[in-house]
Amino acid sequence: MSAQIQTPKQQSYDIVIIGGGIMGSSAAWFLSQDKTFDGRVLVVERDATYEFASTTHTNSCMRQQFSTTLNVRISQFAADYVKNLREYMGGDERIPPLSIRSFGYMYLADNNAFADVLRRNQKLQNAVGAATQVMDAAAIKRAYPFYNVDDIVLGSINLVDEGYWDGSTVFDWWRRKAQEAGVEYIQNEVVAITKNSSGSQVKSITLASGEKIACGKVLNASGPRAVRTSQMVGVDMPVEPRKRFSWVFSAEKPLDRDLPLTIDPSGVHVRENGGGTYQCGGHTARDPIVEYDDFDMDHDIWQDKVWPILATRIPQFDAIKVQNEWVGHYAYNTLDQNAIIGPHPEITNFYFMNGFSGHGLQQSPAMGRGIAEIMVHDTYQSLDMTPFHFDRVNENKPMVETAVI
Missing domain, CATH: 3.30.9.10 (D-Amino Acid Oxidase, subunit A, domain 2)
Structure with a gap:
């Protein structure tokens, strides 16, 4: 992380997103557009240059050739989203028209x-x-x-x-529009997460700059560092x-x-x-x-x-x-090369958005929409992402995606 550390404006947030890459920014954007949610959202990104982020190293391609129906449908939504980006983002004329080559x-x-x-x-x-x-x-x-x-x-x-599609433009606009809608982004790093006495809820995060921030819910969108974040709440994961x-x-x-x-x-x-x-x-x-x-x-x-x-x-x-x-x-x-998304079954306000195994960029529209739905409404309102929940990790029941590059 670079030396320029930013501190949050508030001492508590309804939702803290750990990781501001394309997954965290997709989640932030969709949360900001839910008319039933008016809570405060904080995105903590350890390096706002994104120099080494998976988001900036992607091939920026999408496909529908997957071996599971859910993954095909996720990519079909991504294709529609990219081709109609301006409409999906409220008709903002600043947003350029995009296409898929x-x-x-x-x-x-x-x-x-x-x-x-x-x-x-x-x-x-x-x-x-x-x-x-x-x-x-x-x-x-x-x-x-x-x-x-x-x-x-x-x-x-x-x-x-x-x-091919222009993933960087979608990422840039999600981040920009989320901030315009009130989402706060800071360059900092979460170094600890505190739970309540029973271990069933996250109470706060601690930043590298020393602040302890109270939070209602936490989303792990840490990319390849996902397990480092999950271990802060005592959870191992196969990423x-x-x-x-x-x-x-x-x-x-x-x-x-x-x-x-x-x-x-x-x-x-x-x-x-x-x-x-x-x-x-x-x-x-x-x-x-x-x-x-x-x-x-x-x-x-x-x-x-x-x-x-x-x-x-x-x-x-x-x-x-x-x-x-x-x-x-x-x-x-390493379990099944598929996403892990949704709430932890025991730490009920700790959420996952991890393990995309190389196809995260093309899955980001559906995943951001899905995680926002379940974090706000406790259920999925569009695509049912339940098969990707953490339960399968606990039970060692992989849902293997064979079409991995």
């Missing part, structure tokens, strides 16, 4: 078992209204002749509301920081059409970036938990793994030049 996601299967997974997922996605289609290797080659499909059995792609490496490169021989966000069977993914440039990502074969401040680049992974895979899958990428590279963190849910 729908180049699609292309999942490639090099074995029959994964091909069967793609077929099952397509049926589920189609049943919910997604336009996913499966393609054999010959069909893929006809539509995208730049691919090497010699080892490919099947692919799946959806060209409707799947692709940990995992490194994800990204590169932007230019190609000596650019492709003659948009490149879908291609998920190679190796796990390396690459997509269109525009202007003859492309963005790709991956991680090391061993994928350990890392320190919260470990953003060191592993330069060998590009040379030894990523580039050879790219050049094999897309031979035109045999001559490319890296223009930029960075490391971000997934808030990785």
Whole structure:
């Protein structure tokens, strides 16, 4: 956290949100728009520059190709929200029109078992209204002749509301409009949380600057640091920081059409970036938990793994030049790679908004709406997020999302 610490204006708040990234800001915005809620909201963000936040390291893409109906519906709401951002945010003419650059996601299967997974997922996605289609290797080659499909059995792609969107603009406006509606943001850090004598309720938070702030409810929106926050109330959770490496490169021989966000069977993914440039990502074969401040680049992974895979899958990428590279963190849910959202079953005013495992940005509209609903009304009024509640963690009953990149 940088040295510029800000202190809150009040000594008590109805809701304290720990983490001001896209999840915390989505929650703050939706809370500020609930006409039945007029309480005070404080957002505590440890680094208001967001230099190392997952929000600023995202690929900023969305897809409907998930393996659970609820995740598909969450992304469908996100697509509608992004395309109608101004209307969703009250018709404010300052807000620019946004769209989705729908180049699609292309999942490639090099074995029959994964091909069967793609077929099952397509049926589920189609049943919910997604336009996913499966393609054999010959069909893929006809539509995208730049691919090497010699080892490919099947692919799946959806060209409707799947692709790039401007997540940073949505984040900026959520934060800005929430503050205009009265939500208070401060740069500080929560270092302790105090409960009542029975342990059933949070009473206050303590800031790095020393203030103890009373609160009615607390929302853990701490991204990869989620477990550090939950441990302050004596709760462990299966969320940990995992490194994800990204590169932007230019190609000596650019492709003659948009490149879908291609998920190679190796796990390396690459997509269109525009202007003859492309963005790709991956991680090391061993994928350990890392320190919260470990953003060191592993330069060998590009040379030894990523580039050879790219050049094999897309031979035109045999001559490319890296223009930029960075490391971000997934808030990785080791139980089932799905969100943990909603109230703790025993500490009833402590809420979760964690563990998105790489698909948080595209889920942020539905998650912010959902957490605001249950924090204010004690029930969900739109999508039922109950399957994502913490109970499944306590009971060790995973709801596994298989479509994780």
